[in-house]
Amino acid sequence: MSTSPYVIDEPERLTFRVNRRTLVDEQVLAEERRRIFDTCWIYVGHDSELRAPGDFRTRTVCGRPLIFSKGSNGEVRVFLNSCRHRAATVCRESEGNAKRHVCFYHGWVYDADGNLAIVPGKESYPPNFDQSKFGLQQVPRAEQYRDFWFVNFDPNAMPLTDYLAGAKEYIDLVVDQSPSGKMELIQGTQEYDIAANWKLLVENSFDDYHLLSTHATWLKYLKDSGVEMQAPAAGHLLPAHGIGKELGNGHAVIDNINFRGRPVARWIPLYGEAAKPEIAAIRAELVARLGEDRAARVADTNRNLVVFPNLVINDGSAVTIRTFHPIAADKMRVTAWALGPQEESASARARRLDSFLTFYGPGGFATPDDVEALECVQSGLRTWQEIQWSELSRGIDKTGEQLNTDELHLRAFWRQWDKHMMGGLDSLPKAAE
Amino acid sequence: MTIARSEVEDFLYAEAALLDEWRLDDWLGLLTPDCVYRVPPNDKPDGAAANTLYIISDDMERIKARIVRLKSRNAHAEYPHSRTRRLITNVRIVASDEVSATVAANFVIYRFRREEKIREYVGTYHFKLARVGKDLKLAERIVKLDAMELASLGSVSFIL
Numbered sequence: 001m002s003t004s005p006y007v008i009d010e011p012e013r014l015t016f017r018v019n020r021r022t023l024v025d026e027q028v029l030a031e032e033r034r035r036i037f038d039t040c041w042i043y044v045g046h047d048s049e050l051r052a053p054g055d056f057r058t059r060t061v062c063g064r065p066l067i068f069s070k071g072s073n074g075e076v077r078v079f080l081n082s083c084r085h086r087a088a089t090v091c092r093e094s095e096g097n098a099k100r101h102v103c104f105y106h107g108w109v110y111d112a113d114g115n116l117a118i119v120p121g122k123e124s125y126p127p128n129f130d131q132s133k134f135g136l137q138q139v140p141r142a143e144q145y146r147d148f149w150f151v152n153f154d155p156n157a158m159p160l161t162d163y164l165a166g167a168k169e170y171i172d173l174v175v176d177q178s179p180s181g182k183m184e185l186i187q188g189t190q191e192y193d194i195a196a197n198w199k200l201l202v203e204n205s206f207d208d209y210h211l212l213s214t215h216a217t218w219l220k221y222l223k224d225s226g227v228e229m230q231a232p233a234a235g236h237l238l239p240a241h242g243i244g245k246e247l248g249n250g251h252a253v254i255d256n257i258n259f260r261g262r263p264v265a266r267w268i269p270l271y272g273e274a275a276k277p278e279i280a281a282i283r284a285e286l287v288a289r290l291g292e293d294r295a296a297r298v299a300d301t302n303r304n305l306v307v308f309p310n311l312v313i314n315d316g317s318a319v320t321i322r323t324f325h326p327i328a329a330d331k332m333r334v335t336a337w338a339l340g341p342q343e344e345s346a347s348a349r350a351r352r353l354d355s356f357l358t359f360y361g362p363g364g365f366a367t368p369d370d371v372e373a374l375e376c377v378q379s380g381l382r383t384w385q386e387i388q389w390s391e392l393s394r395g396i397d398k399t400g401e402q403l404n405t406d407e408l409h410l411r412a413f414w415r416q417w418d419k420h421m422m423g424g425l426d427s428l429p430k431a432a433e
Numbered sequence: 434m435t436i437a438r439s440e441v442e443d444f445l446y447a448e449a450a451l452l453d454e455w456r457l458d459d460w461l462g463l464l465t466p467d468c469v470y471r472v473p474p475n476d477k478p479d480g481a482a483a484n485t486l487y488i489i490s491d492d493m494e495r496i497k498a499r500i501v502r503l504k505s506r507n508a509h510a511e512y513p514h515s516r517t518r519r520l521i522t523n524v525r526i527v528a529s530d531e532v533s534a535t536v537a538a539n540f541v542i543y544r545f546r547r548e549e550k551i552r553e554y555v556g557t558y559h560f561k562l563a564r565v566g567k568d569l570k571l572a573e574r575i576v577k578l579d580a581m582e583l584a585s586l587g588s589v590s591f592i593l
Contacts, residue, residue, distance in 0.1 A: 094476065186484065186485070186486050187477050187480055187484070187485050187486070188473070188474035188476070188477050188480055188485040188486030188487060189474055189475070189476045189477075189486070189582070190474060190486065190488065190583070191475065191476075191582035191583055191584065192582070192583040192584060192586070192587055192588065193583075193584050193585050193587060194587065195587075214509065216505075216507040217501075217502040217505050217507045217508050218502075220501075220502075220505075220507075221498050221501070221502060224498065224501070225498075333584070337486065338486040346483065346484070349483065349484055350482075350483040350484070353482070353483070353484075353485070353486055353487070353490070354490065356486065357487060357488075357489065357490055358495075361486075361488060362488055362583055362587065362588040362589050362590075363472055363487075363488040363489035363588070363589040363590070365498070365499070365502055367588070368509075368510035368511075368588035368589075368590035369508070369509040369510050371510060371587060371588050372509045372510040372588075372590075373509065379548075
């Protein structure tokens with residue numbers, strides 16, 4: 001018997017339900033900020049966004065304004081974007097290169113490494129004012145895995161590589177597209193709000209059960225364009241087999257045989273006849289470097305990965321990195337980017353971006369309908385006092401493998417969420433003191 | 434005679450009416466067969482579509498597919514259809530001759546959905562028009578949004 005007020009998790013009774021209050025209540029959100037967003041590893045940016053010393057990007061992560069930046073010797077640091085004097089945000093541009101950051105309020109100047117370089121009228125400070133102690137403050141922890149940078153506001157958090165657990169293998173599969181093992185963020189940011197609770201986008205990002213009904217127009221578009229769609233096999237809803245899988249620490253994935261085309265490296269008619277030789281060459285490079293089996297995993301599967309709590313890496317019609325933060329219990333801000341191999345040719349890059357737009361993003365043929373679905377859910381949740389529970393039991397009575405259209409991976413997220421909220425995560429390994 | 438602003442304005446107002454009235458097939462009739470429709474990202478409005486992640490970058494095939502989608506009851510984001518009302522002003526001829534014109538205009542598009550706040554899409558149109566017979570047609574349709582990020586505008590699920 002679970003004792004959580006949030007989640008009924010009773011596998012022996014084949015029951016998994018989530019209390020709808022978790023999706024509407026501002027008090028629950030306040031607890032989430034404290035117990036989840038301030039203790040988990042949260043994505044901040046990609047290494048390729050910072051090329052030269054002095055490069056910076058400012059973003060808001062877990063409600064805090066941050067400066068994601070590269071110092072004079074190339075070291076990546078993540079600063080709290082707040083003047084040590086009286087708190088004003090020091091850097092007000094979204095991106096750029098700067099040798100120094102100047103707080104315009106009273107003129108304190110910091111160098112690219114965060115040191116406080118200039119204090120106007122310093123002679124009026126008392127003798128115990130130590131300028132060297134007033135550098136820009138860094139977030140408690142910032143670590144990267146394969147160029148994906150994360151921050152943690154808990155100084156005692158376990159190392160990122162431990163935290164990522166089985167998600168690492170799925171990040172590796174994405175990065176393996178690149179012959180040099182170097183992916184880069186492509187310019188152009190999609191940043192939009194959804195009037196829905198942030199956890200609904202976690203569910204939606206790797207819920208293949210909704211594909212047929214929510215994305216009927218996208219599937220029709222693919223079909224009309226000449227993509228071959230097999231009739232679903234017995235027990236399946238979709239044209240190709242796919243599974244849902246837990247990866248530890250609340251991370252989970254759907255891992256699908258691809259039917260919808262992959263810029264790396266599975267041709268569909270949408271890419272045009274002229275693209276065939278280049279896609280064949282990309283594939284040949286994958287096979288030569290990785291062997292047939294792994295090349296097939298990279299090229300012939302598409303995967304939607306959720307890194308708990310709020311990072312999604314979808315390697316499907318293209319690679320999208322998507323992260324989202326709650327603004328209120330019923331509103332989130334989503335930021336999405338495209339990622340591609342650094343050495344990709346101009347034609348392959350253009351094809352990747354074109355393929356991205358068929359499905360993803362605020363003007364794509366699918367994402368707007370996801371947004372609409374989530375906002376409809378939020379609207380329906382206003383009945384939470386009368387209808388208390390949402391149902392997440394698909395596949396719960398299966399032994400062994402579960403389908404991408406089952407809900408094992410959604411349950412993995414919610415179980416971890418519940419553990420955090422119920423305070424049961426003290427036993428997780430911490431970083432060495 | 435070069436294409437004059439008055440003719441361009443008539444064209445833009447007629448196009449706006451078709452879009453606001455959801456007469457999408459008639460709107461398709463205003464486009465040349467090689468027309469492109471693009472909405473660049475808010476943070477890189479001048480980036481090229483080939484190396485920048487756009488919001489929309491449609492060739493004619495994709496434009497037609499977009500219209501097929503928007504006419505479907507399964508285009509959930511636009512079913513029931515939004516009501517839109519576009520105001521077009523500051524129409525400028527950037528360049529023109531007898532057979533083509535590059536024009537720019539400011540727009541505000543108000544979008545109304547049931548039980549939702551009004552969404553205001555503000556920006557500039559950058560169009561290339563071509564003389565086909567007696568008529569003007571749209572050969573390129575670039576729509577730049579002024580918002581720093583889409584934020585509460587949410588999706589661009591209708592034709593901007």
